[in-house]
Amino acid sequence: MTPRRWQLVVLFAVTAGFVAVPAVLRDAYLLNVLILTLMYAALAQSWNILGGYCGQISLGHALYFGCGAYVTSLLFTKLGVSPWFGAMAGGCVAAVLALALGYPCFRLAGHYFSIATIVIAEIGLLLVHNWDAVGGAQGIQWPISRDSWWTLQFARNKAPYVYLALGLFVITWLVTYWIEGSRWGYWWRAVKDNTEAAESLGVEVFRSKMAAAALSAFFTAVGGGFYAAFVGYIDPESVMTFRFSLLFALPAVLGGIGTLWGPLVGAAILIPMTEITRSYMGGSGNGVDLIIYGALIMFIALAKPEGVLSLFQRDAKPEAAR
C-alpha cells in the first residue's frame, strides 16, 4: 500500500476507537469533553482547508460558524425544519457568503487578508446583535423536546452527539484527504508557497482561493449547526465572537498546519486541557487553569513552531513551518 492509502487505515482505526468510547465510557462530563474535542477537530479541519492548504489565514471563521448555528436554529424553531437540513442550508448560505466576501478580500494579500476577515466577522457579530428578527441579543432558545434523531435533541444521552461529531470530523477529514491528492490540492499548495510563481505556471489563483473559501465555510457552518443543536441555545456572544475564530485556527496551528492529522492532534491536546483544567481548577477563582493553558501554547510555539505533529515526522516538511 502507498503511504497515502495507509492514512485511510489509520482513519479507520481511529474512528473505530472513538465509536467504541460511548459503549464503555458513561460519564456525561467526559463524553462532553470528547464531543467538543471532535467538534473542534472537525472545525479546525475545515479551517485548515483554507488556512492550511491554501495558505489564506482567516481569523473570521466565527462568521460562518454563527451563520450555520443561526440558520439551523431559525429553521428549526420557526419552521420546524430538522437540523439535518438546517445545517446543510446553513452550510450553503455560508459558502455563498464566503464567495461574496472572497471576491473583494482575495485581492488583499497576506496579513491584510487576515485583518479583513477579523473586521468582517466583527461586523457580522454586530449585525446579528442588533437584528431583532433573529433574536438580537436575546438569542434563540431551542424548545425542550423528547429524544430524537430527527431533531437531534437528546436530554441526557451523550452518545448520539459523540457519533455526530465523529461523523463530522470523518467527513471533513475525507474531504481534505481527497483534496490533498487532487489537482485542487496541488494548486492550493502552490498558491500557498508562492502565488506569483503558481500564477506564472498557469494555476488559477483567484479561483483556487474562492473554491477553498467556499468549501471551508460550508463545513464550518455545518459545525455551527451541530453546535446549536447540541447546546440548545445560541446568542451572538456564544457563537460569533472572535474567540471562536481563534479556536478554529488554534488546533490546526498547534497540531500542524496544512496536515491531515494536525487538527485532530491539536484539538485532542487543547480541548481536554482547557475543559479539564477549568472544571477542576477554575472553581478556585485564581486563574491557574488559564495560566497553564497560556504556558502550553507558548511552549509549543517556541519549541515546535511547525506543530506537535512534526515531532513524529522523520524529516519535518519545511512548508509546514509557514
Next chain:
Amino acid sequence: MTGFNRRHVLIGTAAATVTARPAFAQAPAEIVIGALYPMSGANAQVGVDARNAFETAVDIVNGMHEVALPGAKNAGLMGLGNAKIKLVYADHQADPQKGRAEAERLITQDKVTAIIGCYHSAVSNTVSVTCEKYGVPFMCADSSSPSLHRRDLKFFFRPAAHDEFFSKGMFDFLDAQKASGTKIETLGLFYEDTIFGADSSNTQRKLAAERGYKIVADIKYRANSPTLTSEVQQLKTADADVVLPSSYTTDAILLIKTMGELGYKPKNIVAQAAGFSEKAVFDAVGDKLDGLISRASFALDMAGKRPSITYVNDKYKARGNRDLNDNTARQFMAMLVLADGIDRAKSTDGEKVRAALAATAIPGDQTIMPWGKVAFGADGQNVDADPVLIQYIGGKWVTIFPKSVAAAPAKWPM
C-alpha cells in the same frame, strides 16, 4: 488497535467505578449544592464575591445563630438529621456552553442536590434547561432577565425581582418625583448590546411611552467597549432630564470617566444596578457619582426595619472585606431560600425539593431584603420581590423610595 481499545476499556471501567457510588438513601451527612459563577475573566470579582455571600449563608445554616432568618437557629438542616450543606464551585467563564457542561458535571459527578447561579442571564438560560432535563432544582440567585421564568420550566426558581419589576420601580419613583413638582420630561437610555441591556431598555421604552416621558437619546453600545466617546457625546447633546444606564462594571467606569472627560454632568442618573452596584465602580469613579440613584434589591440602611441585615453584613464583611451589595445580598438570600426548601423536603430527591420550593412561604421580615415575602408563582418567580431605589450620598447608599422604607427624600438634581 486492540491496545487502543483496551486502554479505553480500562479508563471507562475506572470512570464507571468512580461514578457508580451508591446514592445515600436517607439523612446524608452532607448536602452538596453546586454554585456556577464567572470565576475568571472580566467578571471574576463577581464570582469571588458570590462565593463569600454563599459561604456566609451556609455558615448561618450549618451553625446555630440567634437571628431572624430561615434555618439560622438550628445547626444544619433539621429535616435531614442536621446535615450540613457543602458547596462546590465551578467557573462558566460567561459562556452558555461551558455553563451547560459544568452544570452537567456538577449533577452527574458531584451529585449536587441543586444548582445556584449564574449572574449572566445567557448562562442561567442553558444551566436551567440542563437542570430541568436532570430534574434538579435551579435557584436563579441574580440573573434578572424577564425571559428566564417564561419558559415553562418546572425546576426554575427566582426569589429576587426581574428587570421589569425594577424598571417599574424606577418609573414609579419618577412619577412620584414628578407629582411632588420636579420637572422630569425627557429620558436618555444607555444600554449594552446583551440580553440584559435589551430586556432592560425594552421595558424602559415601553414604560416611558405609557407614562408620557419623551426619550431623547436611545443609545445601544457594544459591551466591554474600549471607548464610549461618541456614545457619551450623543448623551451630552440630548442632555435628558434623567439618564438611565444599563451597564456592567467596566463599561460603567468607562461611561463615567468619559462623561468627565467630555465635561458632561447629567442632571440625574437612575441606574439599572448591575455595574452601578459594584464596589469597583465606586472605588474608581465614586467622586463623580455623588447623587447617583440606582434601583436595588437591597440597601444596608434598611437595617432599622430588617435587623438581621447588620448581623449578616458583619459576617460577610469579615470574609469579603466589603459590605453586602445588590448582588451579594440576593445571592445570600437565594441560598437561604434553597436551604429552607431542602430542609422542608426532608430529602435530596430533585422532585421532592422542587415541590418543597414551590411551597415556600417566608415572610419578608425573615429576609434581609425589602421583599413582602418569598412565595413562588407557577413559573418559579417570587411575586413579592419589591425593589427599592437608593441614592449614593457622601460615600453611602441611602434608601429614598418607596416611602415606606425610605430613610431620606431624594436629592434632586444629583
